[in-house]
Amino acid sequence: MRNMSKEPNLKDSDCTGDRMSAGVNDWKELYSGEPEAEEEFVIPEGPLLFYNELVIDHFTNPRNVGEMDDADGYALIGDPSCGDQMKLWIKIREGRIAEIKFKSFGCPGAIATSSMCTVMAAGKTVEEAKQLTDDDIIAELEGIPEQKQHCSLLGVNALQEALRDYERKQGGGDSR
Numbered sequence: 001m002r003n004m005s006k007e008p009n010l011k012d013s014d015c016t017g018d019r020m021s022a023g024v025n026d027w028k029e030l031y032s033g034e035p036e037a038e039e040e041f042v043i044p045e046g047p048l049l050f051y052n053e054l055v056i057d058h059f060t061n062p063r064n065v066g067e068m069d070d071a072d073g074y075a076l077i078g079d080p081s082c083g084d085q086m087k088l089w090i091k092i093r094e095g096r097i098a099e100i101k102f103k104s105f106g107c108p109g110a111i112a113t114s115s116m117c118t119v120m121a122a123g124k125t126v127e128e129a130k131q132l133t134d135d136d137i138i139a140e141l142e143g144i145p146e147q148k149q150h151c152s153l154l155g156v157n158a159l160q161e162a163l164r165d166y167e168r169k170q171g172g173g174d175s176r
C-alpha cells in the first residue's frame with residue numbers, strides 16, 4: 001500500500017471565494033511549494049505473501065510454456081473463484097508424456113505451480129501422471145503461501161483433464 005501522504009501544497013483557504021476572486025486560480029499554484037522529502041515507506045496492512053526462491057524462479061522463468069498443434073490431449077481449465085485460466089497440451093509416446101506445454105492466464109502462484117506440474121509430469125507414464133496431486137507439486141516447490149495453495153489446482157486439474165482427453169481419443173477412459 002502506498003503512502004498517500006504526498007499531497008499538493010493546498011492550504012485550507014486555497015479554494016475559498018476570496019482566493020478565487022483574487023484571480024489566484026491557476027492549478028499550477030497548488031504544486032508550487034518546495035518538493036517534499038523522500039516518500040516514507042509504509043508497511044502494508046494485512047498478510048504479506050512470501051514466495052520462496054524456487055517458486056519465484058518458476059514464476060519468472062516458467063518451464064514448458066507454449067502451445068502444441070498436434071497434441072494427443074488438451075485441456076482448458078478455469079478457476080471460477082478468481083477467473084484465472086489455464087490451457088495445457090500433452091503428447092503421448094509409448095505410454096509416456098513425451099511433451100507437455102501450458103499457457104496460463106493466472107497469478108504468480110498458478111504460473112509457478114503449473115510450471116512445476118509440467119516438469120513433474122514430463123516423462124511419466126499416463127498412469128503415473130494420473131497420480132500427481134497438488135500436494136506433490138507444492139512439496140516439490142518446497143511450499144507456497146497458504147492463501148495461494150488453491151492456485152496449484154489449476155495446473156494439476158488441467159493435466160488430469162488433458163489425460164482424460166487423451167484417453168477419450170483412444171476410445172477409453174471416462175467420458176466426462
Ligand code: FES
Nearest residue numbers: 082084107110151
Ligand atoms: S488466484 Fe487464481 S489461480 Fe491463483
